[in-house]
Amino acid sequence: NYFSKNPVTGKKVDWYTDFYYPLLNQWAERVRMVTSPDKLIFVEPVPNEFCPTSLAEHQPANMVFAPHWYDLNALFAKAFGDFTVNVQGLSRGMFPLKTFYWGHKGARENYTLQIRNIVEKAHDSLGERPVLLGECGVPMDMNKGEAFETGDFKWQARMMDALITALEQSLIGFTLWNYNPANDDERGDDWNGENFSWFSRGRALPPSLLYYEQDAPSLDNGGRILQSIVRPYAAKTAGIPIHFQYEMNTGTFTYTWVNSTPNPASQTYLKGEKSVFKPPRTGHPALMSLETELFLPSQLAHGRTVIVKGLDPGDKHRYDESRQTLFIVCQDASLDKVHSIVVSLDPPLAPAFAVNDFWGDFGGTITSILVAIAAIVTYFFLL
Structure with a gap:
């Protein structure tokens, strides 16, 4: 199995050093042969993972580190609500209760922590190299596609705001996945079962009714959750x-x-x-x-x-x-x-929407329960 052991040397295979870096540098060299020797090379590791420390000694010249990041819990479940999980921390052994967040304020804090960790780990490994989040986004068909029926994309808007807030507070540029001019509710992005486009042709005006001036409001027709993106x-x-x-x-x-x-x-x-x-x-x-x-x-x-x-x-x-x-x-x-x-x-x-958090949603109830328990204990103590 040459994916686990080098058939010539018998040494255990490292995917980055044995496969990825040789491909990366050969590709960079060939691109520069037909373009410019100063061409920027955008390099992505395994999505959501920290920058491998070995990249520093194998990086091509003029490299931009361009990791991808998604909320894996929301992505795989295609669901988003008040409860979010720090999958990054959970996968690295963080105490589970510390990985749970509630409310929109919690989602902002959760995403900010994860993305900031990726950026800072990159600088730890590479020094002052440019870092750009090469891909991130929000599934529009989350929560069983209910927004397609109601026209209310509030959860998509909240998730997108939490994501971009995290990027802003981490001071990192990003590429938002995606804009697809052919997107519609039924077929989505027409690729891999995905529906990430924040524009939907099925919700836009036909071209014959559009005004094409740069500031024409009709150009925004068909845009979804623009209040979070713009x-x-x-x-x-x-x-x-x-x-x-x-x-x-x-x-x-x-x-x-x-x-x-x-x-x-x-x-x-x-x-x-x-x-x-x-x-x-x-x-x-x-x-x-x-x-x-x-x-x-x-x-x-x-x-x-x-x-x-x-x-x-x-x-x-x-x-x-x-x-x-x-x-x-x-x-x-x-x-x-x-x-x-x-x-x-x-x-x-x-x-x-309201920027809610755990104590704002449950603080009153918890306080009432604690007061009731204290009153009961006091009553029996004074008997």
């Missing part, structure tokens, strides 16, 4: 991002970044302190501009006032709805200067 993000940052958090139920987001320096000698923190929240602030190219650009969709901001708080005196901001961009210019370019803004909309967005 979100602001930092397109260009004059510095190093260190925090982003968006609340889709109000349209408010917080963004924090720090001025960097090209001088690696000014590194001030220990290696063990590195995380997605403490990226290296040194050794980066010198800033060519003081302007930060944030994508702020007109779908959110149209008809509303964009409010920016947290800027220092002399800093400027401008929102251009036609370009769906919020421009921020901060005057203080000194080393390690932290900029933090809170952007909100007036009036705020209408809430799509």
Whole structure:
């Protein structure tokens, strides 16, 4: 069995070093022969797994680490509700009760922990290589396809928000699976029994009724759970991002970044302190501009006032709805200067759902039971 033992040497086979890395580097070499020697190579390990430590010595030049991640419990069961499980932790021996999460707040925390672990393990193995989540998504046919009957995709919207919130808080780019212009409720994506497309041709207007201007609302017709997908993000940052958090139920987001320096000698923190929240602030190219650009969709901001708080005196901001961009210019370019803004909309967005958690849902009941038990114990104690 050459999948378990090398027939020539008799040594136990390692899938990565014996099969994957040779294929990876041969493929990278051939691609660059017909394109460019600087072509970026996106490398994916086994989905949902941490970056193998052996990749560091076998990685091709100009590599982008591009792992895939899905909520495996929801994916295989095609079901999602208030109860979620940290499959990553469970598979690595975590105490089961610590892997259980309740409510939307719990789902956000669960997904954030798992994705952050993948990102940080990648940096532990590879150093400061770019990391992009190469594939992630939400099954639209979950919960026995009930949304196809009711038209209410609330659970898909909640799951997508939890997923993208985790990606935002882990400061990682991603590829959302998927957009399929031929999708419909019956056939799904017409591949492998999947139905992940957040656009459905079966729910869209026919082409003859569409307006094709860039800002035409009819182009969004057929989109599902757009309130979870259409979100602001930092397109260009004059510095190093260190925090982003968006609340889709109000349209408010917080963004924090720090001025960097090209001088690696000014590194001030220990290696063990590195995380997605403490990226290296040194050794980066010198800033060519003081302007930060944030994508702020007109779908959110149209008809509303964009409010920016947290800027220092002399800093400027401008929102251009036609370009769906919020421009921020901060005057203080000194080393390690932290900029933090809170952007909100007036009036705020209408809430799509409640961000519930365990104590919010059951705290009152649990408290009542404990009070009743205490009263009974006290009664018998005083007899």
